[in-house]
Amino acid sequence: MEQILPAYNDPLFSILLIIIISLIIALATYGWGLYRQQKEQGNLLKFLDKFESTECALDTTDMPFEPHMLKPLTLLAKAFENSGEYHKSINIYLYLIKNISDDLGKLELMERLGNTYLHAGFLERARSIYAEILRKKPRNIKVLYELGVVYEMMHKYDKAKEVIEPLEMLGEETHALTKFLELSEIKSSKTISIEEKVKKLHKILDAEPTLYREIVNTMLQLDTRVAWEIIDPKRLKEVMDILWFLPNSQLDLDTITSNTQLNTLYYAKGYLQKPIVESGIFSLDMLATARKSGFEQGDLLFSYLCKKCKQSFPVSFRRCPNCMAINSVEVEEKIAKSSPKTDYSLL
Structure with a gap:
């Protein structure tokens, strides 16, 4: 009985094997990518659910979404923000982020949502939004600046200074911002003496003359005599x-x-x-x-x-x-x- 052995050395067999393996890898990669995309979408929806508010005047629960609605609704949200009706603006942004499929569009809308929270005074929510954007797109210079503003307004100056390093790595000039944060930290400090604050303010003014107005105003609150010495x-x-x-x-x-x-x-x-x-x-x-x-x-x-x-x-x-x-x-x-x-x- 003649034994039939696979033609492992056959060039056609080798090519067929490579094609089959490539197809398996491609299918696995596609499946994994689809799974990751669905998981990412699910995580985003869970993340956005934290910001749902029953106080919003606009009910978007049963509103059907069409792609042509994106631009007019975005303009409407901006109009609400400009008029101080932040709750309406926030509701529209959340609705759009959940319904559009474009990832870059989502990030842009999330940035607008973060800005709205910032202007409305919801600093922790703004911080969460900006952190989520940077997790997806860490080289976003504008969002890095905005995150620094949030930390500054929360008086978390150490955190605000941490934002400066990635900005410098991205080629941004941060000298004025650094001195501004130093000034803000000195002003809010409860442990630094008045004499020490005055010395530090003198150094900041020498290093960054553009802070003249702010330093004069601060000096007048600390030591009137010294303040008049620096008035030009x-x-x-x-x-x-x-x-x-x-x-x-x-x-x-x-x-x-x-x-x-x-x-x-x-x-x-x-x-x-x-x-x-x-x-x-x-x-x-x-x-x-x-x-x-x-x-x-x-x-x-x-x-x-x-x-x-x-x-x-x-x-x-x-x-x-x-x-x-x-x-x-x-x-x-x-x-x-x-x-x-x-x-x-x-x-």
Whole structure:
């Protein structure tokens, strides 16, 4: 009886075997990828379920989704956010994230959701959203910045500083941000003495002059005498509102009377009697001129422009409330009729 042996040395058999193995690997890879995708989708849905809110005014439970709805609903969510109706905006973003299939689109919508939570003051929720985005796309520079803002607002400055390293690795210039965080940490510290805070603030100002306005304001709260030593009349425009609202008890008359710009400011304010009109700031000189002519009911009103996003706000800010930029505030003033005077500052 003749024994039949497999033709292992047959080239056709070898090719067939390679094809079969390749098909098995391809099917296994496809199946594993499909499983991972379904698992990832399930994990995302579980993650988003944590943010469901019964307080949302829009009921999207039974709303059918069509791809053409993405753009108008996104615009509607943004409109709700801009008008302060954050709960409606959040509900729409959650609905869209759960229904669209595009992974990049999901991440973009999750970032918008995180921004909405941030502006609404839900810091822990914003942190969770940003952390989830970075888990999927760790090189997202914008989200890294936003996560740092969240940690800063939570006064977790060590965590905020941890975000700086990956930003530097991605080629970002972080010197100003680093000094800004150092300043914020010093201001909020309950353990550092006033003398030590003053020394540290001097060093920060030397290293980062763009923080001048914030450091002057902080110094005036810590040590008025030292604060007047760092006030630069050439940069009067940057801190004019801060000096305008200072109470009499915090004025340094020796410094003021020895400088024409400061002298003009406080003559226009009504604190000094000797008329001087030499500040170089149009509205301030106009007010001083009016007072010199006998009109004493003038005052200055201030608004605050973000130099980055060009949004204007009625109160000063450390970070722009709209774009979260640092060192972007520009003081704008206009002459107005004075209201009943007080001797205390709101700053």
